[in-house]
Amino acid sequence: MTDINAQNSGRVPGGFAADIATDLSSGRAVHLAEVYALDAVDDAERAAIEHYLAAAPQAERDSFAERVRQARETLAGTFTAEEEPPAGLLDRIMASLPAQPSGQAPATGLVGGPADSAGPAAAANPAGEPSGLPVADELGAARRRRDERRRPRGMRNWLIGVAAAAVIALGGVGVGxxxxxxxxxxxxxxxxxxxxxxxxxxxxGGRAILAVSPSKDAAVVKMDGVPAPPAGKVYQMWLIPKDGSDPQSQGLMDAEALSKPAVVRGIRSAAALGITVEPAGGSPKPTTPPVAAAPLGA
Amino acid sequence: MTRVQADRRPARPASGGHANGAANPDPIPGTRTLCLKVMDTPNAPNPGATAPPGTPVELNGRLSNLLGQIAQGDQAAFAEFYELTSRRVFGMARRVLIDTELSEDTTQEVFLQVWQNASKFNREAGSALAWLMTISHRRAVDKVRSSQSSSEREAKYGASSQEIDHDSVSDEVGSRLEAEAVVRCLGTLTETQRESVRLAYYGGLTYREVAAKLNAAVPTIKSRIRDGLIRLKTCLGVS
Structure with a gap:
């Protein structure tokens, strides 16, 4: 490439550096709002931005949030491609709806895969819409087969591992x-x-301390006595969605971040929180069994 | 039908690449009046009424209300929400993912998330459509990044980008006016700003990948994305 020098010089008149970490440390976090809203950062960078904001002054967080909001409205109004989804998709979705939305989910079947979804959906449909359990089973099975084909080997085991994780003990060891x-x-x-x-x-070694607040839809995670990840590796946190879809990365913890509490948001739709060891930069999906896993269900 | 646009043409820059006629002076007032007489006027003679059907404002109002009902577990509201928005969600997923099956999966996941997270929606914090499309884009991007390498994505984006300038929009007057504003406002961005934002949005590329594809410096791409989106926001009057 011919512009390597330009990249290495780091700065252009607009003020951005080549990497997000430098942008953050040089006070340009708010200027990353548009790039962030556009999902034009990778998972590790998104986590770094969120981690920075978590400790930033309120005014800075507010301006960032406001610019993200405006950018999202702008994008929603600009990119308006439409295409008819396949016929029958709505039926399939309706058939797989969990029994109750948002936070009211019962504590049973915490880590239910797609397989668990069909039953409760029927129960939630007392009005007797012809939701058709057999159809749900058939479609659910087809989707499961596809999912399993796509999932890296071991993903199912991974989920099972989370389900089997020891139930966490309530205690007063403060993140506070x-x-x-x-x-x-x-x-x-x-x-x-x-x-x-x-x-x-x-x-x-060590333990993870969690403070979970359903009303804030968030948890604070703090590592206690956990050894630094091996060279070239990081800890990566995941939320495992109740709907059986793939784990969602919640950010990375390197040796330095280990000493600080991290906020994980969106726990309402998650069955569990897991932590894996991943190559530096993180992975789109867990590639190793979790070193820690905690059910989050109400 | 499109001739209705004639009476807004003065507001649109001539850079749209349309016929040379765009450079003509304003239409003669007489002709305009004549035109409006023989076709439906977009300015309905009912200005005080609720937002016209098909406009984002009207749609967002309906969607917000539906989300409130969905949060209570209302499946009929959910189905209606799907009918109103699934073309947008699937349309975006298709452009990001290309693959029909993956796009379908993504659409399904997005609507499951709508069902489960409807109570999280806060209409003070943004429009329902922006909320939905934020969820959708993130899902699509996560999926494309985990299933395809960036070079695959770039190649596919190249193959599909032809049609992107011609997004299908509904025939409703409100949407059409909105679409014209978007075309006009996209025209206020520099070519490189437009390209950077589009590559990130429909290509699912990170700013680094955009920089590599456009052979530009990484900081420059971040600036283009920031400046392009801010210019677009200002032109569209997003507040």
Whole structure:
């Protein structure tokens, strides 16, 4: 490439550096709002931005959020491609709807795969729409076969591993010691009226301390006595969705980040939180069995 | 039908690449009046009424209400929400993923997420459509990045980008006016800004991948994306 020098010089008049970490450390976080809203960052960079914002002053967080909001409205109004989805997709979706939306899910079947979905859907349909259990089974089975074909080998085992994880013990070992100020997102979780704390062992040593708040739809994760990841590796956190879809990356923890609490959002739709060891930069999907896993179900 | 546009043409820059006629002076007032007489006028003689059908404002109002019902477990509301938005979700997924099966899976996952997270939607914090498309784009991008290498994506994007300038839009007047504003506003971006934003949105590329594809410096691409989106926002009057 001919412009390697330009890249290495780091700065252009617009003020961005070549990498997100430098942008963040040089006070340009708010200017990343558009790139962030466009999903034009990778998972590790998204995590880095969120991690930075979690500790940023309220005013900076507010301006970032406002610019992200405007960028999202702009994108939704600009890219308006339409295409008719396949016939029958709605029926298939309706047949796979979990029994109850948003946060009211019962504690049973925490890590139910797609297989678990058909039954409750019928129960939630007392009005007697012809949702047709056999159809649901058939379509669900087809989808499962496809999913399994696509999933890396071991994904099913991975999920089973999470399901089997030891139930976390409630205890008073505080994440609270790391509190900085009241408006901090970490604090908002820790100070929530419904927060509960729990610890889960990390294989390899140490433990992860969780503070979970359903009302804030978030959890704070703090590693305690966990050894730094091996060279070239990072810890990666995942939320395992209740709907059986692929785990969603919640960010990376390198040796440095290990000492700080991390906020994980969107736990309402998640059955469990898992932590794996991944190559530096993280993976799109877990590639190793979890070193720690905690059910999040209500 | 498209001739209705004539009376808004002065507002549109001549750079649209349309026929040379765009450079003509304003239409003669007489002709315009004549035109409007023989066809439906877009300015309905009912200005005080609710937002016209088909406009984003009207649609977002309906979608917000439906999300409220979905949060209560209302399956009929969910089905209606799907009918109103599935073409958008699937259309975007198809452009990002190309593959029909993957696009279908993504669409299914998005609507499951709608069902489960409807109670999280807060209409003070943004429109329902932006909320939905944010979920959808993130899903599509996650899926494409985990299933295809960036070179595959670039190649596919190249093959499909032809049609992107001609996104199908509904025939409703409200949408058509909106679509014209988008075309006009996209015209206020530089070519490189437009290309960078599109590659990221429909190509699912990160800013680094966009930089590699366009053989440009990484910081430059971040600036283009930022400046392009801000210019677009200003032109569209997003507040």
């Amino acid at each position: 010691a790391y509190v900085a100020n009241q408006n901090d997102p970490v604090n908002q979780v820790l100070l929530a009226s419904d927060v509960r704390e729990a610890t889960v062992e990390v294989s390899g």
